[in-house]
Every structure is written in structure tokens, then in C-alpha cells.
Amino acid sequence: MTAVPTSARLSRGTHLGYALGSIATAAFGTVPGLLLLFYLTDVLGVAAGLAGVVVFAPKAWDVVLNPWIGSRSDRTETRWGPRRPWMLAGGIALPPLFVLVFAGPGGSAAAIWVAVAFLLAATAYGCFQVPYVAQPAEITDDPGERSTLISWRVAALALGILVAGAGAPAIVDAAGGGRVGYLAMAAFVAVLLAVGMLGAVAGTRRAPTLTRVRSEGRLGTTLRLAWRSRPYRVLLIGFVVQALGIGVMLAGVPYYSTYVLGDESAGTLLFAALVAPAILVMPLWLRVSRKLGKRAGLLMSSVLFGLGAAALAVGKDGGTGAVLPLVVLVGIGYAGMQMFPLSMLPDVIAADEAASGQRRAGVFTGVWTAAETLGLAVGPGLLGLLLAAAGYVSSTGDEVVGQTSTAVTAVRLGFSVLPAVIVLAAVPVFARYRLEDA
Template sequence: MSTLGTRTRLGYSLGSFVTGAFGTVPGLLLLPYLTDTMAVPAAAAGAIVLLPKAWDVLFNPIAGRISDADLLRKGSRRRSVLAGGLALALAFAALFAHPGFGSVAADAAYVVLAFFLCATAFAFFQVPFNALPAELTEGYHERTRLTTWRIAVLALAILVSGAVAPAIASGIGGVGGYRAMGGFVAVLIVAGTLSVYFGIRRAPVGRLRAPTPTWRALLATMRAWRSFRWLLAVYFVQALGVATLLAGVSYLARFVLGDADLQSLLFAGFVAPALLVMPVWDRIGRSGGKLAGFRVASALFAVALIGLVFARALPIAAVFGFVAIAGIGYAGIQVFPLAILPDLITAEEERTGATRAGVTAGVWTAAETLGLALGPGMFGLVLAAGGYVSSSEGTVTQPDSALTAITLGFSALPAVLIAAGIPLLRRSVLEAEPRKAEATA
């Protein structure tokens, strides 16, 4: 069946509340939580954000292989989605619980452990979640439609979690604010997990094929799969750019724009336009092709970020205008690679006769996780180079060099990374263009 029902599309898409919340909130708040609540130096805080997620680079492909085997045994990936999502909710609440051991080192070690557990649990949710579109439908354009639904819900999830979570943390203030925020996000994760678990209960699962028997055979096919490697490279570089931008939102609002309350408005201004333009990206993908849409979205995002280089001199209204344009581009660079990926998976499964969805989603998620983890780490290094002053007493006066570092880390650095994906797209997805004989359903 090529066309999915509304219940299946919505049920699957609501899982984006899990990926949106976990992909957004740590990138926004974990670095300031460490630097401005625990007094962890900026460079060390960047490393703490990176290290637990580095484990996922190795573990996500394993989680994908486990998910492929579970699919063959149980006929569904739902069990892994449920277990991973519920475990993630518990670990996330613990991440921001701040036990207060009495030393910076002990508190930082606790965060590392809790984030490690979060990253592992997230792998068991996100890997099968990313694998599902290749199995729910074989329709080329239906996959674009499903992805636009998913990214629309993702935009809403990012808007809710990215705007409300900082508001809770700053509104209550201190350790108590972060604890309340962690509980709120945990509830969102549980709701998204249950929605996707029950929403795809009666959905098709595609053809059940045996996984590749050995890791050596799997590595061999990955080496030969050039189109996937190019697409993965684009996605990784751009995920790195997005993560760097997200890490800078709190700092830009507090120190460059001078108002901590603006971080929620900045986030809303970045994400809300995506909800409005999602049908436009769907139409562009249908008429001009997914590859052309991907290029347009990347260029639009990069140009908007270049405009934000001048945020210190621009009026607030102009800053929000560039942020909104960036959000439109961001929606596109989320839709098109995720719409192309199941096309590549289907072609490779037909070529090899073996299940590829789970392990491919594992490799994909590993690259995304690495990019999202490196982004705050890179931003932390930019802060350190600019002489940023960490504190346990809240906001302190920063030197002019730190303000410049914040501005460039929020704008110029992610602009370069987003734009770097455009030349890589020249060879990345040639196999993913639509089959001429296929209907446009």
C-alpha cells in the first residue's frame, strides 16, 4: 500500500515529540546548566556535552541491528520504540535533577552518567523510528508527505519544548527551575512514545527480510553504497551547524540582546514559520524534486545566518526577521534528507535481498548524534576563545571579545556548515529521483 491513512501518519509523526524534545533541549540548556549553575568551565562543559553522545556513534548501528532482528522475530519495531522512549523519559528527568554532591567534579560526573543513559535509551527509540518510513509505504511521494507531517510535528515539538523549557528554567530559576524543566520534558517524551506506539499498531511493515548475517558483509555494502554516504555526509555537516546555532540561543539572548526572556521568543521565531511553509516544501519536492528542494533550503538557511552576523548592530525586529527566514530553511533541510533516505533504503534492500532499514537508520542516527553533540562542544570552544566568564551566580558581565564570540558562534560558524552541504549534494542522491513510471500518489 502506497498511501497511508491519517491515523498512521499522525501516530507516526507524533513520535517527533520525543526526537524534538531530546534533540533540542540539551542543545539549548545543557551547556548553560553546566556553566552557569555548576560553574563548570566552558571548555570542560563542551566536552561533557560531547562525551556521552560519542558513545552513540558506536552504539547506534548496533541498536539498528538489534532492531532489524527484532523486526524479523516480532514483525514490528514497536517494542523497541516503547522501551527506548520510556527509558529516555526517566533518564532525562534525572539529567537535570542536580543532586548537589558538593563539588563541581562530582556534579559534572553525575551529568555525564545521566546523559550517557539518555543517549543509550534514545538510540533504542530513534533508530527504529527513523527506519519505519521505509516500511510503512513504498510510495515515493507518500514518503515526502509522511516526512512533511513528521517535520511539521517536529517543528511543533521543538516550538513547545524549545520555548517552554527555557521559560520554566528561567521562570523558576536556579536548580529548582532545571528540575521542573526536566520533569516537563520527560512528560512530553512519554506522550510522544505512546502516540507512535499505538498509532502504527495496524500499519503495514513492508517485506520482512533477514538481516545481513555478518558485520563484514554489512561494512562491505556500506562501502559500496555511495549515494547513502554522500547524503549522510550532508546531513552530518548540517546537523553540526544546527546544533552550534541552538547552543548559542541562550547566550545570544542574555548577553548580546540583553534579555534572557528573548531566548524563548527567538526559538519560537525560528520554529513557528516552519509550520506554515511545510506544504510549500512538499509542493517543491513534488514539482522540482527532493534534491532541488534540499539545495534551495540549504541556501536560504545559510543566507539568513549570514545576516545574523550583524545581530549586535541590528534592531531586534531585523534579528527576528533573519531568524524566521532561517527557520524556513531549517524546515526544508529536515524534510528532504529524511524523505530521500527511505528511497535509498528500499533500493538497497531490493539489490541485496537483506534488511537494511534498521542498521542504516542506526548509522544515520549515529551521524546525527555526533553532529548534535559536537555543535555545543564547538560553541563551548568558541566561548573559551572569546574569554567567556563562567559562574555559579547566574549572569555576569562579559568582555566584548566574549560577545563577539557568541555572535559569530551563533551565526557565521553555522552558516559555513550549512552551506558546506550544498556542494556535497551534487553527487549524493542521484538514485533517489522519482521513478518515471510511478504515480504521484
């Protein structure tokens, strides 16, 4: 390994350029989850069971794909560094592939078209996302600077979720719905993807690569060695557990707004109150990081999320105004739960590379992104099992059916106590994290 002298602070342009990548992360992570299943079942006429497989398959593919991409990028040697060529490839391929997902035929070929196009789009996204997450470990050796970099990223992620999450359905409606409306929406999202991904490639062009290390080369060997890193293992387990809790809560938003608050439209407010604080509170969490350390900040934000989520169990019919402050409190905790692990991950990677002389950043982040995806995907399934056990009655179209008190209680607990318990279960795990911030 050849060390490069400690870098100066990254420029504001690099902060902003790196953060742009999270606009793409937000768009691709949010829009398919919101609209693709409905597009398959209610626009293309694909059976619900088959549509569910089409939507979930790329998440399972990520488990295999992402570590492989990470391993390959670890072995990449170019004048652009090891990560940016992969990010550029993903940034060029994903926007048109995303449009193709919503540009296919109807009828019997619809499911096959969407399945193939979405799988290719997920592959292109992995080519960008895995190296993108690895970058902070290689462009600065200052843990505090990494926290600043990630704070910009998380704020951009929240902004992207709001723009994509609100803008995509609005464009479908404005374009008249149906296949034309979804195609217009796909073009809008493709622009967000291109701006975010290519902006990150261009914005980090002046960022240095501070170490030159050898890559282990063998994926299986590298995975085993990465898992032996205790700080990485602890951080990954805790983060995935919390991703599961967040997945449960996000899936519970429409149920809680409809059957507990009695206001279906309140879901938009709840979603905004959960995500928007990240744009505003990053300076607060940065100050906590610098004064108390990242682990302490992560523990604080997790407890804040858990307490706020548990308190939502008291929500009553028509009480949207009363619960919104609690959701904002949850959102403040959620922002910290995103920022701190993502700024601790490059610290772990840098420490591993310094000790081993091996480049494993790509494998670390490949496993990380795959595990996070699974955690967020399993969360809605866990909520569905809870509702099924409570006798929740499904409906069709815009019909809202009456639910038993047991089902309503399950909805209430599924949005509040269940995610709180899951998130707080990660606190003892994070308490075992040991890696000096300095």
C-alpha cells in the same frame, strides 16, 4: 526477499501517530542541551570540566550504540514488525530514567549519579530513535508518501522544540528553581517523552511492513556494505556537514542577541523565528518536492538558509525587529533542510533493500543518527574555538562584560557567515546525489 503488494496511502492517523515520535525527539534533544550543564554546575556544584564530560559522554556513546541497535533491530522478527518492539522498549524506559537524571543526590556523588542515569537514558532513547527513523522505509513504498510522512514529523519536531525549549525553563522557575524545580521540570519532560514515544508505537500499529528481507547479521560487514551505497554516502556526508552548521548557529543565538543586538531577551525570539516556520511551511516544501523533486528542494532550501544566515552579519545594536525577517527566512530553509534528507533516507534504504535483498535499514539509520548527533555536538565547540581565538571574555552569573570589537565581530560572524559557509559547503555534495524519486 518477499515483496508485499504496493500499499495504499497511509491513513491520517498513521501520519499523526508517526509524527508524535518527534515530540519525544525534540524534548530529549533540546532540554538536556539547554539545562543539564547548568544544573550540574550551578545546582549540584559539579566542576565545569567534569560537568562537560558528563554531558558529552552519551554523544560519544551514540557512535557505538546506535549502529548496534540498528543492526539488532534489522534481525528482529515479530508480529509487530522489526522496529516497534524496540520503540516500545525505549518508550517505557526513557521517561522514568529522565526523571532519575534530575533526582539524584548532591555532593561528591552527584556527577556519578547524573553520568550513569544520563547514559542509561541515552541508551533508552537510542532504542527508540534508531528504529523510529528506519520506519518510513518499511511502511510505504511511495516516495511521495514518505515526503508527506516526514513533513508531519518535521512540523511535530518544531512544535516539540518550542514546547520543550520554552516550557522546561519556565517550569524550573515556577517550581522555585533549585533541585525541586529541576525535578518538576523532569516530570514535565517525562510526560512529553511518554506521549511522543508510546504515541508513535500505537499510531503506527496499522502501518504495514511492505518487504520481508534477510538481515546480513554481522554489524561490521553491514556497515561496510552500507558505506558502499553511493546515494547513502553522499546524503549522509552532506547532512552531517549541515548539522555542523546548524549546531554553530544554534549555539550562537544567545551571543548574537546579547552582544550584537544588545538585547539578551531577544534570544527567545530568534530561537522561535528559526524553528517555528517548520510548522507552517511544510505544505510549501511538499509542493516543491512533488514538482521539482527532493534533491532540487534540498538544494533550494540549503541556498535559502545560507543566504539568509549570511545576511544576518549586518545586524546592529537594538535591531531585533530588522533581523527577525531574516531569521524567519533561515527557518524556512532550515525546515526544508530537515524534511528533504529525512524523506530521501528511506528512499535510499528501500532501493538498497530491493537491490540487495538484505535488511540494513537499522544500520543505515543507526549510523545516520550517530553522525547527526556528533555534528550538532561539534558545532558549539567550533563556535567556542572561534570566540576564544578572538579574545572573548567569559563571565559569571548574570554579569554581561564588555567585549572587544574583535570579539563582537567573531560573535557576529559565528552566528551568520560561519554557519552559512558550512551549510553551503554541502550544496556541491548534495548535487552529486543520484536516486530516482519515482
